[in-house]
Each structure stands twice: as structure tokens, then as C-alpha cells.
Amino acid sequence: MPITPIDTGRYGSPEMLKIFEEENRVQKLLDVEAALALAHAEVGNIPHKDAEKIAAMASIKYVKVERVKAIEKEIKHDIASLVRALSEVCGESGAYVHLGATSYDIVDTANALQLKDAESIIEKRLADLKSVLQKQASTHKDTVMIGRTHGQHALPITLGFKFAVWGHEVNRHLERLSECKKRVLAGKVSGAVGTQAGLGEHAETIQVLVMTRLGISAAEISTQIVQRDRYAELISIYAMIATSLENFATEIRELQRPEIGEIFEAFESTKQVGSSTMPHKQNPETCERVCGLARIVRSLETPALEDMVTWHERDLTQSSAERFILPESNILLDYVLYLMCNIVANLRVDKERMLQNLMLTQGRAMSESVMMALTKKGMNRQDAHELLRELTIISAVEKTDFKQILMKDKPISSLLSEKEIDAALNPRNYLGTAVKQAEKFAKT
Numbered sequence: 001m002p003i004t005p006i007d008t009g010r011y012g013s014p015e016m017l018k019i020f021e022e023e024n025r026v027q028k029l030l031d032v033e034a035a036l037a038l039a040h041a042e043v044g045n046i047p048h049k050d051a052e053k054i055a056a057m058a059s060i061k062y063v064k065v066e067r068v069k070a071i072e073k074e075i076k077h078d079i080a081s082l083v084r085a086l087s088e089v090c091g092e093s094g095a096y097v098h099l100g101a102t103s104y105d106i107v108d109t110a111n112a113l114q115l116k117d118a119e120s121i122i123e124k125r126l127a128d129l130k131s132v133l134q135k136q137a138s139t140h141k142d143t144v145m146i147g148r149t150h151g152q153h154a155l156p157i158t159l160g161f162k163f164a165v166w167g168h169e170v171n172r173h174l175e176r177l178s179e180c181k182k183r184v185l186a187g188k189v190s191g192a193v194g195t196q197a198g199l200g201e202h203a204e205t206i207q208v209l210v211m212t213r214l215g216i217s218a219a220e221i222s223t224q225i226v227q228r229d230r231y232a233e234l235i236s237i238y239a240m241i242a243t244s245l246e247n248f249a250t251e252i253r254e255l256q257r258p259e260i261g262e263i264f265e266a267f268e269s270t271k272q273v274g275s276s277t278m279p280h281k282q283n284p285e286t287c288e289r290v291c292g293l294a295r296i297v298r299s300l301e302t303p304a305l306e307d308m309v310t311w312h313e314r315d316l317t318q319s320s321a322e323r324f325i326l327p328e329s330n331i332l333l334d335y336v337l338y339l340m341c342n343i344v345a346n347l348r349v350d351k352e353r354m355l356q357n358l359m360l361t362q363g364r365a366m367s368e369s370v371m372m373a374l375t376k377k378g379m380n381r382q383d384a385h386e387l388l389r390e391l392t393i394i395s396a397v398e399k400t401d402f403k404q405i406l407m408k409d410k411p412i413s414s415l416l417s418e419k420e421i422d423a424a425l426n427p428r429n430y431l432g433t434a435v436k437q438a439e440k441f442a443k444t
Contacts, residue, residue, distance in 0.1 A: 006331055011293065016334040019117045020327040026068060027060050028110040029082055031214065034058035036101055036189060039209035043202035046096045053093035054086070062089045079103035100198035100206075102191050104314070108226045109187030111326065112216045115234065116185045118330040119177060125337035126174050126241070132345045133167035136160070138442035141435050144427050145262060145354040146365060153365045156358060156427035159263070159349065160438030166248050167441050173241045184234045186219045186226055187211050193313040194223040224314035228307040231322070235304035238329045242297035245340050249287035249294075252343065256284045261353045266346035286343055290336045297332050300325045358427050363402030364392045369430040370406065370421070377415040387411065 002008040006017075018024060034055040041051030057063070063085045072081035080103070087094030098106075141160035146153050189207040190196050196203035211218040219226045255262045265284050303325050307318040358365065367388045374384040387409070395405045406412050406421050416424070423429055 006328070011335050012331045013121075013334055013338055016118060016121055016331050019114055019121075020331060023060050023065055025110070025114070026063070026065050026082065028113045029079070029106050030058035030060070030063060030086065031113065032106045032109045032187070032210070033083070033086055033097060035210045035213045036099070036105070036206070037096060038213065039189075039206045040096065040099055042209055043205055045200060045202065045206075046099065050090075050093035050096050054090050054097055057089045058086060077103075079106055082106075100191060100196075100200065100203075101189060102198075102224055104225045105187075105189045105191070108222075109189070109210070109214065109216070111231075111322075112185050112187045112226075113214060115326070115330075116216060118334075119181065119185070119234075121334055122238075122241075122330065122337065123174065123177055125334055125341065126170055126177070129337060129341050129344065130167055130170045130174070132341050133163045133170065134442045134444070136344060136347070137163040137167060137438045140349065141438035141442070143349065143351055143354065144358065144431070146358050146360075146427075153357075153361050155365065155368060156430055158431060158434045158438060159354075160442075161434040162251075163344075164438045164441035166244075169244050171444070173237065173244065176237045176240070180233050180237060182217060184230045186217045186230060187214065188219040188222040188226050190219070190222045190224075192224055194221065223310075223312075225310070225318065228304070228310070228318055231326070232301075232304045232308050235301050235325060235329050238333050239298045239301040242294035242333055242336060245336050246291045246294035248340060249284075249290040249343070252347070253284045253287045253291075256287075260357065262350055262357065264348040264350075265343050266348065286339055290339050290343070293332050293336050297329055297336070300329045304329075361402075362395060362400070363425045364395055366402070366425045366427065366430060367392050370412075370416075370424045373416055373420060373424040374412065379411075379415060 005011050037046065037051040037054040037058075040046045041048045063082070067088075068078075068081050068085045071084050072078050075081060075084075083098045087097045090097060137160040139160070140163065141158055143159040144156055145159055145162075147155050147157035187210070188194075189199065189203075189210050191198045191203075196207070199206050207218050252263060252265060254260065256264045264282070265286055303321045307321055307325075310317065371381070371384045371388050374388075375381050391405050391409060391412075392402065394400070395402045398405075403421060403425055406416075407418065412421075
């Protein structure tokens with residue numbers, strides 16, 4: 001009976017779920033056993049015909065998941081059960097199955113195979129999100145809005161600039177994933193404590209042959225397990241990616257508030273329901289889902305780090321934790337990346353409301369622009385800052401348009417004409433390189 005929302009089908013893409021399905025997991029384990037047998041044959045440890053027989057039978061077509069489980073129920077060991085089930089279908093050749101190996105030669109190498117497939121999907125999702133952000137950065141490079149710091153109006157920016165900031169963050173995550181592959185996607189055939197004693201004189205060659213056949217790298221050195229700093233690095237990067245997505249989603253949620261009302265996630269007005277009791281509600285539900293699931297992904301970083309600790313050459317504390325954290329981190333991160341791509345691609349933007357919000361402070365948000373105009377006319381920068389600070393307070397208290405306050409001030413009106421004040425108060429004249437940076441990102 002399905003228990004978790006992943007099991008029930010609520011979360012997870014078909015392609016990522018397939019990677020971590022039980023049948024695929026067993027097949028990856030069998031793939032490692034097949035590669036091991038073929039490597040032994042290549043160095044002359046076992047007859048080629050027996051290795052070929054093992055490789056041919058190392059498939060869930062012959063080694064049934066149900067049979068593996070039935071054996072495990074009896075002997076209480078998952079990999080030993082797999083070895084017995086494979087040996088059964090190999091006949092006399094079964095004598096050479098798992099030769100010189102320990103369980104985690106098979107498990108850790110299979111982990112690397114699954115992570116290789118999963119990481120490629122994560123990378124594609126990130127690349128898709130970057131592409132969507134590039135398109136939006138180009139579309140909205142000139143869409144002026146107020147920039148906010150501390151939740152307060154600061155200076156004008158463009159929506160395209162905001163998307164470019166997000167996009168470069170996504171690009172850094174792509175770089176991190178690419179760089180960590182050589183460390184994370186590593187398998188091993190090193191035996192019970194890592195000395196490769198059971199593999200004979202060709203042990204190092206066998207390990208290279210196995211990993212080459214499987215398309216992953218070989219760990220430089222290992223104990224009975226590959227060291228878990230590898231997985232901790234990957235899950236830490238995943239946690240960072242998820243946190244970036246939560247940051248983007250939180251910004252959209254904030255900007256969708258009726259008090260702001262500048263951008264909104266898509267809402268299917270013909271059928272989507274926002275609330276079971278309030279008909280008017282159009283909630284940023286998908287963004288909220290991203291935020292909630294990002295917290296789960298982030299929480300998996302802790303057990304991943306704790307799994308770096310092991311007694312001597314190995315213990316079993318990692319095993320149970322990794323049965324959760326490896327599938328869940330990949331499945332949930334893939335899912336929230338998919339959601340964020342759709343959110344950003346289908347955002348509704350209210351440009352008029354952005355312009356209205358720019359005027360909420362009656363021009364006071366342009367005080368730095370005025371200050372810079374005054375300094376160009378020779379006023380001391382510090383004097384200009386203090387003068388404008390005082391004038392913005394007067395404007396706010398009296399609820400008077402900032403231009404009027406500026407025009408009445410003799411030191412300012414003696415240096416700046418009305419036309420120059422208007423120019424300084426125009427948000428479009430004080431965007432700096434925002435448009436250029438949005439354009440540059442859109443073309444990267």
C-alpha cells in the first residue's frame with residue numbers, strides 16, 4: 001500500500017521515479033555483478049563462457065525481484081540474496097558470481113550508476129530553468145519596477161534584471177554539479193576492508209575494467225565503502241539548489257500579495273480552485289509547494305553529512321539513511337525544478353501596477369538620483385545626503401510630492417532646474433546597467 005506522497009504519485013516525474021524504482025535498482029546491482037564477472041574473465045581469473053553466462057542472466061528478466069525478496073526474508077541480507085538469486089539462474093557458472101567482492105562493491109557502484117542517471121536529469125532541469133529565465137530576462141529587460149531592500153522601496157530596477165540575478169545563481173549550480181561529478185560518480189571493487197585481497201594479483205585492473213564498462217570512475221581508494229563525503233557533497237549542492245528555488249518562489253509569493261500585486265503565478269480561471277470556502281482566492285499554491293518541498297530536500301543534508309562518520313572501515317549506519325536520502329533528494333529536487341520552470345515561464349506581470357508602486361513614495365525613492373545630480377553641480381556629497389534625508393522626511397510627514405519639496409528648497413533650486421529635477425526623479429533615467437545586465441544574461 002502506498003504511504004508517502006512519492007509513493008502515491010503526488011510528487012515526482014516519471015523519468016526520475018523510474019531511476020529509483022525497485023526493479024531498476026535491482027537491475028543496476030545486477031549490472032555491476034555482470035561487469036565484475038566479465039572483468040574477471042578478461043584478466044584470466046574465470047572462464048569467458050562462465051562470465052558471459054553470468055552477464056547474460058544478470059537481468060530482472062531472469063532474476064526476479066520477488067525471488068530476491070523471498071531469499072532475503074530467510075537469510076536477512078539483501079546483497080547476499082541477490083547473489084544467490086543470480087547464481088540460481090546461472091547454473092554451474094553461478095559459482096563465479098560475486099567472486100572476490102563484498103556487498104558494498106556492488107551497492108556503492110550501483111549507487112553511482114543511479115546517481116549518474118539522476119544527476120543528468122537534474123542538470124537538464126537546471127538548464128531548462130536557465131533557458132526560461134533568459135527568455136524572461138529578455139522579455140522584461142525594460143520592465144521597470146521598484147527594487148526593495150529590508151522590505152522597503154530602495155531604487156528602481158527592471159524585472160529582467162531580477163530574472164538575470166536568479167539565472168546566474170542557477171548557472172553557478174550547473175557549474176557545481178558539473179564539477180562534483182568526478183568525485184560523486186565513483187564506484188569501487190575493493191573487497192571487505194578496501195585492500196582488494198580477495199581479487200588477486202589483477203585487483204586494480206579488475207576495478208578499472210568494471211568501472212570503464214559501466215561508464216563511471218573508480219574511487220582512488222576506499223575501505224569497505226566509498227567515503228561518504230562524496231554523497232554529502234552532492235546532497236549539499238542539492239540543498240543549495242532547493243534553497244535557491246525557495247528564494248525565487250518566496251519572492252514571487254511576496255510580489256503576488258494584493259498590497260503589491262506586481263507578478264503572479266499562473267491560475268487556471270476556468271477550473272482552478274483557490275480555496276474550499278473563499279471563492280475569490282487565487283493563492284500562489286505552486287510557489288508554496290516549492291518552498292515546502294525545498295525544506296525537505298534541505299533537511300536531507302544533515303543525515304548526508306552524518307553519514308560521513310563510520311566506525312573503522314565500515315558500519316551499517318549509512319545504509320538505512322541512504323535508502324531515504326538518495327532517492328528522496330533526487331526525486332523531490334527534480335520535481336521542484338520542474339515546478340519552478342513552469343512557474344517562471346507562465347508568470348503574469350502587471351506592468352501598470354509596477355509603475356503605480358514606483359510612485360507610492362511620491363518620488364522619494366529617487367533621492368539618491370537627486371543626490372548624484374547635486375554632486376555633479378558641485379555640492380558636497382555628504383551635505384547633499386543630509387539635506388535630502390531631511391527633505392524626504394518632510395515629504396513623508398506632510399504627504400507631499402517630493403518634487404514640490406525639492407522645488408521649494410533654495411539650495412537645490414539654485415543648482416537644479418525643474419527640467420533637471422524631473423530628469424532626476426524619472427526612474428527610467430536611473431537604472432544604471434540593469435537593462436544591459438539583463439540583455440547580457442539573456443545572451444549567455
